[in-house]
Amino acid sequence: MFNHRIINHLNIYFLGLILLAVSLPLSKFVLSVSIFILLGNWILEGEFKRKINILKNRSSVLIISSIVIIHIIWLFKTGDIQSGLHDIQIKSPLLALPLIIGTSRGLDKKQISIILSFFIAAVTVASLILAFIFFGFSGIAVDNIKEASVFISHIRFALMVNVAIFILALFVFDNPYYNPSVIVRIIFIITLLWLIIFLVLFQTLTGIVIFGVIGYFMVMRSVLIIKNLIFRYFLFVILICIVPASLVLIHGEVIKYYDVEEVIPDSLALYSSNNNIYHHDLSRKEIENGKYVWIYVCEDEIREEWNKRSELNFSGYDLKGHEIKYTLVRFLTSRGLRKDSAAIWLLSDNDVRNIEKGIANYIYSDKFSAKALIYRIIWEFDRYSKGLNPSGHSITQRIEYWKTGLELVRKNFWFGVGTGDLQMAFDKQYEDDNSVLDPDWRLRAHNQFLSFFIAFGVFGFLYCVFALFAPVVFEKKYCDAIFAIVFFISILSFLNEDTLETHTGATFFAFFYALLLFGLKNQSAVHSPQKSK
Structure with missing residues (x-):
């Protein structure tokens, strides 16, 4: 033509x-x-x-x-x-x-x-x-x-x-x-x-x-x-050594992650400097930088002081859609601080902005840090191994996707669920499994x-x-x-x-x-x- x-x-x-x-x-x-x-x-x-x-x-x-x-x-x-x-x-x-x-x-x-x-x-x-x-x-x-x-x-x-x-x-x-x-x-x-x-x-x-x-x-x-x-x-040997060397470095970060402070329940302080009661939840095992997240928490104090430092209310959400109080508690823990009024005023203005953005650990504030990337991956697997909800965490939630997918394979091994029915089949399987997602x-x-x-x-x-x-x-x-x-x-x-x-x-x-x-x-x-x- x-x-x-x-x-x-x-x-x-x-x-x-x-x-x-x-x-x-x-x-x-x-x-x-x-x-x-x-x-x-x-x-x-x-x-x-x-x-x-x-x-x-x-x-x-x-x-x-x-x-x-x-x-x-x-x-x-x-x-x-x-x-x-x-x-x-x-x-x-x-x-x-x-x-x-x-x-x-x-x-x-x-x-x-x-x-x-x-x-x-x-x-x-x-x-x-x-x-x-x-x-x-x-x-x-x-x-x-x-x-x-x-x-x-x-x-x-x-x-x-x-x-x-x-x-x-x-x-x-x-x-x-x-x-x-x-x-x-x-x-x-x-x-x-x-x-x-x-x-x-x-x-x-x-x-x-x-x-x-x-x-x-x-x-x-x-x-x-x-x-x-x-x-x-010579170059071949160097290339071969790169893989085990990388694994050693990652293993070192894992060891460092699980180098957790020893907590003796009877030695935990009961009151803040303002004479308010600390709450210590030893049943929750989440950690940030080797510190337990849910000890030394005085929610009344951090609520009052946070609302003085930020336009985002303590009972509201950060810019990532997470509850600010949880982001704040994790960030304070990552800094090695107690969760009380004194700790809020030890935060820099930049720390406050990072918490408002949804950054829950000061390590993550460096957007381009390889250490932050490795830490985030270890943190995801740690949470998942403790039975916590992997929703929103790209690696560990995939494990749930694959587990659910393999169950669907088992149930529909010979002829599958059909074209276009994948999401419907997954939705039903999530319900059947009472998925944590x-x-x-x-x-x-x-x-x-x-x-x-x-x-x-x-x-x-x-x-x-x-x-x-x-x-x-x-x-x-x-x-x-x-x-x-x-x-x-x-x-x-x-x-x-x-x-x-x-x-x-x-x-x-x-x-x-x-x-x-x-x-x-x-x-x-x-x-x-x-x-x-």
């Missing part, structure tokens, strides 16, 4: 992919528009005989797309057809993008690198905007990266930052597509350093873990191909593989796993560095998130999977289990 030298289907396809790449970290609306542009162009282009022939000889395209077909088939099990259709709509990029990219005319390496460069630029722009908001330059008060993530989920954005980081690393040090000029290489290095700083400073745990795992193996791969044997083995935190599996198993049972689960991995083998892409990095980042995210259960997550995976697996020119001699004879 469009055969002009400039305005033609191939150029529209190329520009549509660029628009999709740019919109991934920046705009959900434009993301949907870009998919419609690609789909409309693909339909108007016609040439369906050629496209059907490609599909006949390239079963990989159909295999990955068939994940959506599985969702359609499993509508027979759903108890809520509307939710089932909504789920299929969310997953539709897994059908559309492999079909469009897999049957369109291939792009050359320069075009692929341009698309990837636009994606990196968009991620960089988004990260700068988030930093601008996070550091308070926008006038909006935020305390963490989740609150600053105005475009997409902070978890999804962390995945994209990781993809951008490692593609940049390959562009700089081992570019499979082209040899960048010195100036371009310098720009890439500066951008790479900024994105690493951004990821580390903003402490998105999923993003940091993925960065550590992928980065470790990338460096290991580079070390193993060093020609100088002495240098190679608050209603607002009773979410789904937060593990994509577990979600597949619950929805489709063992047969559907095995097929979905096959559909994810088989095309990689058939197309012989497991040795392609850029594809391998994006694929393994996605798989790692599947272990901790329902990545494909959101439109952005499904599009992110489908786009990079299809582009890097099927998008490159000169792949007509496809590798599939059904080669043309």
